[in-house]
Amino acid sequence: MAARHEEIAEELRRAIDRGEYPVGGTLPTESDLAARYEVSRGTVRQAVAALTSEGRIGSRQGARRVVLGNRRSQSFAELRSFAQWARAMGRTATGRVIEQYRRPATAEDVERLLIPPGSDVLQVLRVRGLDGEPVLVERNAYPIWVAEAVERLPADCESVVQALYDDIGIIFAYGEHTIDAVAAGTQDAELLGIRRGGPLLRIRRTTTTHAGRPIEWSDDRYRQGSVSFAVANSIGSNPLARHVG
Template structure:
């Protein structure tokens, strides 16, 4: 049975998505929401916390929560797989391998994975969905030492990260991400259901194990409006660095 706070979270999520609570506008107070849904303020706070974690609303001291976005948000404050992030935000993730092939690492792949050029790698192209809609096209290159384990996974594996941890004990512990925008090519447009040339958010990431051994490097392209990434920093800690485009 769905818990009451989850029902309230979904009701508020739909209200934000259909414009009843527009971006920049404030949600009703906790007291008003508690009365509206006939629940305690503690239940409302639980629902509000889920929306905060998803990046849909913001919080200010002494003020009502403000709607920040209609798209779910993924934070860089912790390393989570696409499926783990989606489930935490109340969404249904999906995945399907479009093609997979072994090959030899080129110079860039070898440098990122700390291999010698020509060493074996596994290249996988995977389409990710969120609540049934295509949102992400991944082009992932795995180091050869993990290729067998990746190939044994089903084509519709929901979370490669979780499946590899459960089957081999491999933990994806560290990640480096580079964000930019690119125009959708023919393949991107077809798989993501957008027009060729549409702007896509690209995240180039390299992930390593707890021992610092590179596992994968990937070029991930998100459909416009599908996901918002959040970076929270301060004068004391700044995880975000600016670089010029390659």
């Protein structure tokens, strides 16, 4: 929180949360805010742009900015790491490795991990839970250059992301998520303790380093009712895309 525009954004978030700028009302003008915080208008614009992209305020040329809601979005750290997310929510994350083995890369692995055809990947199957109750089946594939570090991890490792950073300095910097629904297979049903064919929320995710090099891809299946995902969008910005199939 060094940058002034981030400080201002955080102050505005708090002001919205405590009702100083009520939902449905308007924010002060950029000039007002600039004077109040003793910064230039450009810095204020950076701050309000952050709130806009979070969906907290609306923005339209010529009109005062409107407060849309006081939803608080998650940090990237909380989204990519199940353990960190659970901790932020005050829950206890559990988890254990069910299977872990190397196998030849499939066509999907080659495409998602940008690895040469014929190379191996490390396949890991984990079950994760909240407060002891199983919530999520996670199937990860790691390219060979990561595999060794993953294999060194204990079976009940809480935060894989944190461990890989501490061990070999890998930073999970970018993620792409595809969300759909699937029926529980035999293995899913068994591990989550539900009926076969029941609804699961599936997130397929590819994570890359700062340089865009894929670190892992994953197929996460959440038990019905356990979690939901939220996205805000507007005419100006739309992070969400809908695809056929």
